[in-house]
Structures are given as structure tokens and as C-alpha cells.
Amino acid sequence: xxxxxxxxxxxxxxxxxxxxxxxxxxxxxxxxxxxxxxxxxxxxxxxxxxxxxxxxxxxxxxxxxxxxxxxxxxxxxxxxxxxxxxxxxxxxxxxxxxxxxxxxxxxxxxxxxxxxxxxxxxxxxxxxxxxxxxxxxxxxxxxxxxxxxxxxxxxxxxxxxxxxxxxxxxxxxxxxxxxxxxxxxxxxxxxxxxxxxxxxxxxxxxxxxxxxxxxxxxxxxxxxxxxxxxxxxxxxxxxxxxxxxxxxx
Numbered sequence: 001x002x003x004x005x006x007x008x009x010x011x012x013x014x015x016x017x018x019x020x021x022x023x024x025x026x027x028x029x030x031x032x033x034x035x036x037x038x039x040x041x042x043x044x045x046x047x048x049x050x051x052x053x054x055x056x057x058x059x060x061x062x063x064x065x066x067x068x069x070x071x072x073x074x075x076x077x078x079x080x081x082x083x084x085x086x087x088x089x090x091x092x093x094x095x096x097x098x099x100x101x102x103x104x105x106x107x108x109x110x111x112x113x114x115x116x117x118x119x120x121x122x123x124x125x126x127x128x129x130x131x132x133x134x135x136x137x138x139x140x141x142x143x144x145x146x147x148x149x150x151x152x153x154x155x156x157x158x159x160x161x162x163x164x165x166x167x168x169x170x171x172x173x174x175x176x177x178x179x180x181x182x183x184x185x186x187x188x189x190x191x192x193x194x195x196x197x198x199x200x201x202x203x204x205x206x207x208x209x210x211x212x213x214x215x216x217x218x219x220x221x222x223x224x225x226x227x228x229x230x231x232x233x234x235x236x237x238x239x240x241x242x243x244x245x246x247x248x249x
Contacts (some may be wrong), residue, residue: 002031002217004196004198005034006036006199006200007214010037011231014213016210021215025214027215028218029218030215031055033053034247035049035058037093037146038066038094039062040065043060043081043083043085047060047088048109057093057095058088059127060092062115063098063099068177086124091150091247092115092127093125093127093150093152094127096130096137097109098131108133111141112144124174125146125148125247126148128151134160142167149168150169150170151172155199161189162189165191165194170195172197173220174212175217176212178220194242195242198217198220199216199217
């Protein structure tokens with residue numbers, strides 16, 4: 001009963017062995033893998049994957065640094081493509097803000113507000129990237145009417161974790177929790193009713209510089225079970241129920 005709510009299996013790192021990656025995921029108990037698009041090209045690839053593999057569900061998005069480099073007509077084309085395919089997706093993602101390297105803050109926020117408006121209109125959960133912009137993400141999203149807001153790989157301070165939890169955000173935790181004190185602290189602080197699992201494949205794996213894949217979600221669940229002092233099956237069931245509550249309608 002494992003779920004991976006955020007990954008990028010359309011990446012070229014999986015071109016040669018995606019069937020085996022999917023097989024290993026199933027062998028580890030994965031029931032759902034939500035592939036997240038980053039731009040128009042990867043959104044189209046994500047839809048193709050969801051057609052080919054029953055286990056894969058589609059989330060379509062516009063990554064903040066991709067959005068930053070696009071002209072307005074291309075941004076609108078991407079958002080219109082998401083709207084057109086709203087019946088084929090379970091969420092909007094990966095979207096958000098990234099202020100880590102030479103950001104055009106004004107443009108990123110303008111585009112993110114467009115994404116939020118779209119998300120409110122088509123009533124989908126939102127999967128959010130917030131690198132070096134955690135405070136701004138919480139400020140912007142806390143006033144939106146989006147029902148389910150998932151913070152992917154959140155690296156905010158303890159104060160921001162408390163604020164996000166108070167405002168009913170969810171948190172998705174990657175396999176790198178086995179080596180990350182930040183994610184361990186987050187899981188300690190947040191009730192399990194607000195936790196989901198992700199791989200962010202091919203990133204955020206158990207070992208640095210090693211390709212990650214959805215099968216490694218089993219390591220995330222084990223670490224969460226240790227933190228919460230619950231057995232692994234309890235954690236699997238609770239997180240699967242969280243997934244169902246958010247993504248199945």
C-alpha cells in the first residue's frame with residue numbers, strides 16, 4: 001500500500017530501464033506513482049506515461065525556473081494545456097517558487113498566482129516546490145481556496161513547519177530522510193495525518209549522487225515508522241488513506 005506522490009520518471013535517467021523501475025516499484029508494494037511535469041514538454045510525456053502504465057497517475061505543472069525563462073504566450077500555452085487535460089490528472093505539480101539562484105522574483109510570483117487561480121478553478125490538489133522561498137510560499141498559499149496543498153521536499157525552519165501545519169498543509173517526505181536531519185525533524189513535528197511519501201526520482205535518494213527510484217519509498221516508510229513509533233504496516237495504511245483523501249474523488 002505504498003504511494004509515491006512526486007517523481008519524474010520521464011527523465012532521461014530512466015530511458016533505458018523504465019519497465020524494470022516500474023517492476024521494482026510494484027515488487028516493493030507501490031500502488032500509485034504520481035509523475036509530476038515541469039513544463040509543456042514534460043507534461044505531455046507525463047500524460048503518455050499515465051497512458052502506458054496503469055500505476056502512474058499524472059500531475060501537470062510549470063516549474064518556477066522554467067516559467068521564469070518563458071514568454072507570456074508560452075506560459076499561457078502551458079496553463080491552457082493543463083486546463084484542457086484536467087480530466088486526466090490528479091493534481092497540479094510541480095509548481096511553486098525557487099529563489100535559490102538569480103531569481104526573477106516578481107515574474108515567478110506572477111506566474112505562481114496564475115497557477116493558483118487555475119488550481120482553484122479546476123479544483124485539484126497542488127504539489128509545491130519552495131526552495132529558498134518557503135516563507136513566501138506559505139504567505140501566498142495560506143490565503144488561497146485550494147483545499148489540499150502539499151509541500152514537496154519542504155526545507156523550511158521549525159517555525160515555518162509549525163505555521164504550515166497550523167494552516168493545514170501536507171508534507172511529502174523523500175527517501176533521503178534516512179540521511180537528512182531536516183526531514184527527520186519535520187516528521188517528528190508533523191502529525192502523520194499530514195504526511196505523504198514521495199521519491200522525487202531521480203533525485204533525493206538514500207545515497208547522494210545515486211539515482212533514486214520509487215521502490216525506495218519503502219525506506220521512507222521505515223524511517224517514518226521509527227519516528228512515530230508505529231509499525232510499518234500502520235504507517236503504510238495511514239499514508240495510503242491520506243493519499244486517498246487528497247487525490248481520489
